[in-house]
Amino acid sequence: MTTTHNPGDVGETEKTRTAKRRFLAKLTAATVGGMFIDGYILGIVGNAIGAVNDELGMSLFMEGLTGAAALIGIFFGGPLGGWLADKLGRKPMFTLDLALFIIGSVLQFFVDSAWQLFFVRLLMGVAIGAEYSVGWPLLAEFAPARLRGRLMSLSEVFWYVGFMLASAVAYVLVAVFSVDWRIVLGTSTVPAVILFVVRFGLPESPRWLMNQGRVEEAHRIAHTYLEEPEDALDPGDGRPRRGALGMLFSRDYWRATTFISVFWFCAVAPYFAIATFAASVLADYGLGDGLVGALGVNGLALLGVLVSLLLIDRIGRRKLTIPQQWVAAVVLVVIGSWPGAPAGVVLVCFLVFAFANAMCTALTGVYPGEIFPTEIRGVGTGFATAFSRIGAGVGTFLLPWSMHNLGAGPTMLIAAGVCVVGAVVSQVLAPETMGRPLSETSAPHRP
Template sequence: MSLETGAVISGPIVREETTAAFKRRFMIRMIAVLTGGMLLDGYILGVIGPVTAVMKAEMGMSTVDMGLIASAALFGILIGSPLGGWAGDKFGRKPLFMIDMGLFVLASAMQFFIDSVTMLFAVRLLMGIAIGAEYSVGWPLMSEFAPARLRGRLMGVTILAWYGGFMIGYTVGYVLNLPEPMPWRIIIGTSTFISVILFFARIGLPESPRWLWSKGRKNEARTIARKYLESAEEMADIESAEVRQGRFADLFSVKYWRMTAFVSWFWFCNVLPYFAIATFADSVLEQYGLNGGLAGGVGLSMVAVAGVAVTVALIDKAGRRLFTVPPQWITTVVFLVIGLWSGAPSAVVLGLFLVFSFLNAMNGTLTSIYPGEVFPTEVRGVGTGFAAAVSRIGAGLGTFLLPIGVEKFGVSTTMLVAAAVVFSGALVSQLWAPETKGKSLSETAAGFSH
């Protein structure tokens, strides 16, 4: 009798709920809670953009203060992602998955009561720490449950949610900050409502069977795998893995240093220009005589969502490298044209920014896929967390330095710096980006060690 009909297999009895329909429902729930976490990350970064002017005026912030506040959540991710990854590898994905969202609920609610620039920075930093843990626990959890044939698509959906969250957040912030504005504390605090829903939706999710196996808890791993995983082949792949305790130092060992370098730098070079331009879309576009407002911030995000959607639809058929390498080379050219052609017509500049947004989003989709695939189970959390931390150094630097760079050196020079950053990412990807389409996690994690 087949697994779908509830057969008895060696070991624990496979209960009635382990049907194909049950597994589909579980995967839908897993996708929903994971995409919700990424939506929150995009939301908190998008919602603050339209209210920055009001915050600056009310609290007497300097340009440096504004850069720090805008990048506080990013620097929080820098702290939270490696810590969350280490804890997730050591204590399990499941407990950290609840703890990070509980921390986010608490920090988000504190936004309603902000009374100083220092408190605002501290709260946004704390929210970033929670989101950082989400990266380093949520993505490994998804990769460890997703079937190989759909893994790229399912992991990519989380990035679609991130861009969607940024767009929704920016729209909410803009609409609520119209001529009769709602208090900015309430506007940025709206993330609390989303996080409360997600916290309760996560209750009862299982531990990763791959993590359990890596800790030698084989019977528990088999029980959960039979209940939730799609096929017997996935369980066989788990059983082929070593029972091994991972260490942070493993990321820089002879066996794994190239995977760490590739994922970290590729991610860094993708997010640095995006966060800088998207967060300050209005001011960047105005430098070229273009109207900002809702169309500026949301327009770039809408094009980005389209780029992610195309990638998600094709990633498991066309492969990873197609969406990793070419978009970076083209984006390098785009920034060179913007930086060198100072007298370009506004329509051309806008078109180039839209091309950048589309291609950067295509490329950015792989930042959710590669970490979960190339790191082995015992360091998947800390590896993802380390790479996320490096990427958020880039995102934080871009967000913090862009307004200062435009003010000091002009937007053309700033765009040339962006071109240099993207070029370095393209070169690293050209040399090291692996093709992991359709491979099991054991195969993808072994790719850099040969």
Template sequence: MPSTENPGVSTDHTADAFKRRFMVRFVTVLIGGMFLDGFILGILGTVITPITHELNFSDLWEGLVAASALLGIMIGAPLAGWAGDKWGRKPLFMADMGLFVAASVLQFFVDSAWQLFVVRLLMGIAIGAEYAVGWPLMSEFSPARLRGRLLCGSEVAWYVGFMVAFLVGYILTTSTDVSWRIILGTSTLIALVLFIARIGLPESPRWLWNVGRRDEAVAIANKYMMESKDITDIAHEDTRKGTFGMLFSRQYWRSTLFVSGFWFCSVTPYFAIATFAESVLKNYGLSSGLAGGLGLSAVAAAGVVVTVLYIDKIGRRILTVPPQWLCTVVLAIIGLWAGAPPVIVLVLFLVFSFFNAMYTAITGLYPAEVFPTEIRGLGTGFGAAVSRLGAAAGTFLLPWSMTNLGTSVTMLIAAGVALVGAALSQWLCPETMGKNLSDTAVGVGH
């Protein structure tokens, strides 16, 4: 048996094939969670009009329901991150999908604005937990040489989920008499399949080592992890308890500022524009809101694919910093060129979606790399909560801003948010490609 002070590598000749099957399964269930997140956010935009008519929404309730899942993420992500660091990743990874299944079923029965708000708030809490537990868990099992590709790849699923939901919702609302409750509830089947697929997944060996359960950590690492250097790196874990205050300590405050600020500035403009794609594009004279909305999601998915292909080849920083400056310029042009031809505006929005998605794909990777195991879940959860504060604010305020401030000012505000993100990343963005988690989790600037 390998020493608990120096984890060894299993010599079973069937181990490699077993580990590959495990990694495929694990990546699939994580990708499924990201698909669900994109799906529940994308599907709402297609049925918000019939919901508003049937439930007599005021402008306030329309904004609250649109932002409810995002508000839920703000609650669920930090709480689940704290709980996952304290009690383990595995139980939270099951519980969040169980909550999602239950809340998704409740969508079939809502009959008031406040009920729909509460149900989607619960779904958001489950998704927030998915961020705070799923990404750290994936980073702790992934080979260092593939970690960027695997974690960023889950973002492809988010955009695909958003795009599929937009298409499914549009077809069902325009070609059938299916109730909006059934359209919203289509997420139930996906969630149930994912819940079943997660049964039997192991606990993170890094978390086990960190809390002093070294024999279990060694056994799981040898059974499931693919490369010897990743297994032996587990022995470099500290055995200490994480606290919320560590996020703002001298060692980690830069990591916390970078992760949360970068994430906030990445998603805020996109969520606002994509959620109300039809109305935003129609304000610029583009009659086909469906084509534009699908185009934004499809091009965004392509941007994530580019990041997945190159993240472990050319590094994190080059895919993070320059695209943010480009998006700042693109949004500023849209805001300043009030009389631009509609086709030019559409092209600019598509360019924004592509490059914004390139760096947004990395938002879940950085917290997994720059925080240590004892606060990896908490750091990811805090960053996700801050990011969804921006996404919720953008989603809630965009209709008001478009009406009261105009499209040009609204786009200039979005450009300002992108500018802050670009400057912050220029200052703090680290390069972590190919490094073990023990080497990357020392804090930005150390």
């Protein structure tokens, strides 16, 4: 039997493929933009807090609390946003969390007390926490398996870009032009509004619809937007599957929950501590121009994430997760156990730490969306997000105290110990998910 091909059909097929590629690019931009504004609000406050303190006369406790307000908000917003995304859908939460962020960002223009600023930043953190547990699952559920690693790890790239851009913006506005700190903090409104517009018209996740028993709608969206429609639909009989927080600790998923939570905690705790206070830490080690070193630390971190992005769908997840944590531990041991090390050696070790740590940190934006099933993908990502913020908060709060009371050497050895814990847990529990559909990567695991 001879098959004839209609040129018009071929043209229509190519048009459809182009439309699908454009949709995936738009969804990716809409997702990584959320991570950009997360990095931005954390980077902007660290560089504007001096001007805030000059006007409001905050105590050291209040200064630290204000700086950590967004982290505290993320701790609560992650699980709450994920739970709502699993119950109500990805699409509505993807809009509501950003609307909440914009409200908080605008309110920064009008605060006139330390407590007002704290609560506004806390509100913004809640929105960002929800963003983690909505955006990543949504992108994971639309991304083709062959590109999922690169697209998901792109979020971490934009987090660093947002953090570094905020530092530059704050420095220019505060140090060069003496702009009021309210305006400096409020600049986060601009990218948030742009991102809000980008998100208009995005569809609901077909996996979430399938999980709700809305099979026909799920198939229609999958075939309209996805290059591999069947891979985007969980196999099943079309009956709704209800998730619950307790599933994270069940026999099927405790390994996934333990791995991503501990790994993420151990990746961000030393980084947040060292990167936040990089200039002062490096100065303590005899590097007078700590600012240049701090920029180097963050710049190498960005490069590390970019390297992981290029390799993640070629060599796999585990090769980018485990060795890098051991390298980070080793260089911190060198710094901590060699009190008389030349300043150049210390700087090189910090740069190597930043690069290696960032390479594995890129996986924190990939694994959560892959290892939990649809019914708990949001709350699972949210729980891991909250656990990681404990690490970020502990590192940020305790590093100044530890440097002052224990000294630089013991502090770096403690940080090395955190990296070792993350490496051991990853060695035992980290799965390999490269190139596999979500229905396989999130399948129950019973050793």
